[in-house]
Amino acid sequence: MPATFLLAAAALSGVATPDTVVRLRSGASIEIHSAMCGIMVRVGTEERLSVTGGSIEVDGGTAEVNCAWGQSSVMNITVPPSSRLEVSSVSGAVTLNGVTERLEVNTMNGAIRLTNGGGRTTLETVAGTVTVTNYRGVSLAVDAVAGVVTMEDVEVTGRLSAESINAGVRLRGVRAQSVSASSVNASVDFAGSLRPDGNYAFESHNGSITLTLPGSTSARLRVSSVMGDFETEIQGTLASGPRQAPTATPEPPRPGRGRTTPPAPPVPPRLDESDFTIVYGKGEARVTVDSFNGPIRVKVAK
Amino acid sequence: MATNHDDPIDPRLAEAIATLRDTPPSDDLWPEIAPRLAPRHPAGTLLLRWPTAIAAGLVIATASIGGTLLLLRGDAVAPAPSTAQASLATTANAVAAAHTPADQALQRAIGELEGRLALAEGSLDATTRDGIRASLDALDRAIADAAARQRATPDDARSAHYLTSALQKKLEVLRTLTRRTAIRT
Numbered sequence: 001m002p003a004t005f006l007l008a009a010a011a012l013s014g015v016a017t018p019d020t021v022v023r024l025r026s027g028a029s030i031e032i033h034s035a036m037c038g039i040m041v042r043v044g045t046e047e048r049l050s051v052t053g054g055s056i057e058v059d060g061g062t063a064e065v066n067c068a069w070g071q072s073s074v075m076n077i078t079v080p081p082s083s084r085l086e087v088s089s090v091s092g093a094v095t096l097n098g099v100t101e102r103l104e105v106n107t108m109n110g111a112i113r114l115t116n117g118g119g120r121t122t123l124e125t126v127a128g129t130v131t132v133t134n135y136r137g138v139s140l141a142v143d144a145v146a147g148v149v150t151m152e153d154v155e156v157t158g159r160l161s162a163e164s165i166n167a168g169v170r171l172r173g174v175r176a177q178s179v180s181a182s183s184v185n186a187s188v189d190f191a192g193s194l195r196p197d198g199n200y201a202f203e204s205h206n207g208s209i210t211l212t213l214p215g216s217t218s219a220r221l222r223v224s225s226v227m228g229d230f231e232t233e234i235q236g237t238l239a240s241g242p243r244q245a246p247t248a249t250p251e252p253p254r255p256g257r258g259r260t261t262p263p264a265p266p267v268p269p270r271l272d273e274s275d276f277t278i279v280y281g282k283g284e285a286r287v288t289v290d291s292f293n294g295p296i297r298v299k300v301a302k
Numbered sequence: 303m304a305t306n307h308d309d310p311i312d313p314r315l316a317e318a319i320a321t322l323r324d325t326p327p328s329d330d331l332w333p334e335i336a337p338r339l340a341p342r343h344p345a346g347t348l349l350l351r352w353p354t355a356i357a358a359g360l361v362i363a364t365a366s367i368g369g370t371l372l373l374l375r376g377d378a379v380a381p382a383p384s385t386a387q388a389s390l391a392t393t394a395n396a397v398a399a400a401h402t403p404a405d406q407a408l409q410r411a412i413g414e415l416e417g418r419l420a421l422a423e424g425s426l427d428a429t430t431r432d433g434i435r436a437s438l439d440a441l442d443r444a445i446a447d448a449a450a451r452q453r454a455t456p457d458d459a460r461s462a463h464y465l466t467s468a469l470q471k472k473l474e475v476l477r478t479l480t481r482r483t484a485i486r487t
Contacts, residue, residue, distance in 0.1 A: 091427060108482065109430045126482060127433030145475060146433030165475055166437040184471065185440035205444040205468070224460065226451060275460065292447060292464065 021050045022058055027101065029062045030079055032087045037067030038074035038110075039089055043081050043098025052076040067092075093128075099137070111147070129167075148186075168207065183207055187294070191301065194219050196284035208294040211287075215300045218281030221289060225274050228291040232298035236278040402462065408469040415476035422483035434479060441472040 024030075024047050032039055037053065049056060049063055054075040057064045067075050074092075079085055084102040087094055093111045096103070099118035109127035118137035123130050129147040132140065135154040142149050144164040151162060156176040162169045166185045174192035181188050182203040191212035194200060200219075202209050208228075213219075215234060223230055289296050423431060448465035455461045 091429075106482065109427065109433065124478070126479065127430045143478070145437045145479065165471075166433070166440045184437075184444050205447070206440070226464070292444070 019052050019054070020056045021048060022056050022063060023048050024058075024063060024080055024083070025061060026080070026082045027061075027084065028080070028082075029084045029086070030065065031062065032065040032075070032077060032085070034067040034075065034089045034092045036091050037089075038092045039067075039077065039087060039094045040074055041077045041079060041085070041087065041094070041096040041098075043096075043100055044078040045081065047080040047082065048078070049080065049083075050078045193217075194285035194287065196282075198285045200285060200287040201290075202288070203290040204294050205292045206294060208297065209289055209291055210297045210299060211289070212299045212301050213280075216281065217285070218283060219279075219285035219287050220283040221278045221280065221287045221298070223274060223276055223278065223289050223296060225289075225291040225294075225296055227293045228295045230274055230296045232278065233300045234280055234298055236280045239277040239279050239283075402466070405466055405469055408466070408473055412469065412473050412476060415473070415480050418480045419476060419483065422480070426483065437475065438472070441468065441475065444468045445472065 026047055028047075028049075030049060032041070032054075034054075044050075049065075051065050052075065053073050054065050054067045054077070057066075065075070065077060067073075079100060081098070081100060083100050085100045085104070087096075087103075087105040089105075089107045089110045091109050092107075093113070094105050094107060095113045095115075096105070096117065097115045099116065101119050103114075103117065103119060103121045103123075105112050105114075105123045105125075107125045107128045110125070111128045112123050112125055112130045114121070114123065114130075114132045115134060117132065117135045117140075120139045121135070121137060122141045122143075123132070124143045125145070125147055127146045128144070130142050130144055130149045132142065132151045132154060135151070135156070137156055139158040140151075140154065140156050140160045142151070142162045144167065146166045147164060148167040149162045149164045149169045151160075151171045151174060153173040154160065154171070154176070155174075158176075159178040159180070160174065160176040161180040162171060163180075163182045164186065165183070167183065168186040169181045169183050169188045171179075171181060171190045171192065174190065175195070176192075177195055177198050179190070179192075179198070179200045179202075181190055181201070184204070185206045186204070187207035187210065188202050188204045189210045189212075190200075190202060193214055194217055196218055202211065213234065217234060220239070221236070419434075423434075426434070445465065445468045448461070448468045452458075452461040452465050
């Protein structure tokens, strides 16, 4: 493929120095492909693409980075911050650090780890795990088939979605306008805050769903469960469904000063089937929680 | 033979039709013919007397309950050599009970993609193949749960929704897997 956009290339010797350096125009697309090589991507500060352990081909506004077939080492890549990045790997792990304009990663069974990311991001894997830490961006979508999805300290101004079919989804310290988290065969755990104008959906067929929310949460929670039960540590009012909201077992009243906590409503041992709406606070955020077999828990953030 | 009813009729033919008159037979023959006719049934009709019909009903009911119990017990489905084939059989059984045209259409699409996935399975490594197998099994259990639920509560819209959304989920996953494995191969 002819290199029409190649402005500079230098082959340098030494372990720590890149094999190839290419200057790219702002907003260039970069495609990174690997079969077995691990891929480590760092977002630099200049409009420059550098690669160690792989080759670069540039055609128009697109640069292609390849690891040699059969090679199983690690490619170290530094990309410009304005780039649009597409990474695909079969069994090699993909590790990224930094913010690019747009990021798409696909693996078959390689793990994906994104740290300090941002912008618009899509991460997909069949059998690998996905871990996202310290993300600040517009949107984030994670799809896994058999691997665990973990997110920690994530803030998204738009939509965040996280799905795994056969493994769990764990979201910690999440703040987003819209969240969709689901698993078919494992648990969904969400710990974060709900925006008053936000929409949130949590679903698991066979696993538990646990929401850990601030005690001051203002939300309207629509709960639907076939075989699972429901418990909440946050006091709410029932807007529809059974007459009495099922709540967690109240703590025993604290002694002293002649004042005791009023008794909470009794806890039903199990709700075999339930479809009801609970309002917390002013009921601003819209939340749906769907479970078939698993229990649903709403806990107060400590 | 194809005919076009929009074509205007031939004027000569119309004239001939206008001359036709209905001519009844001179004698009514039916009273003589009727006593000679034995009752007839379409070919293949099985005539059952009361005791036989009751026994057949009991057999059908027993078979139906047994089949349902077999489906509801996920571990009762014998494993087949291919992920896609096993998955296809389980899903087909579950959805056959639903009889919803939309769900049947989803099932057909699922079957097609499972066939494609089965062809590509050999090129995948063991970790990926096992991950896919476990995930499709989980989806099949979800479909079986939802189908059983719908049979138990056929008038509950939520049950129908569970089944449809479980099938849609499996279709989405298969689309992703077939796309990904096609790229891989």
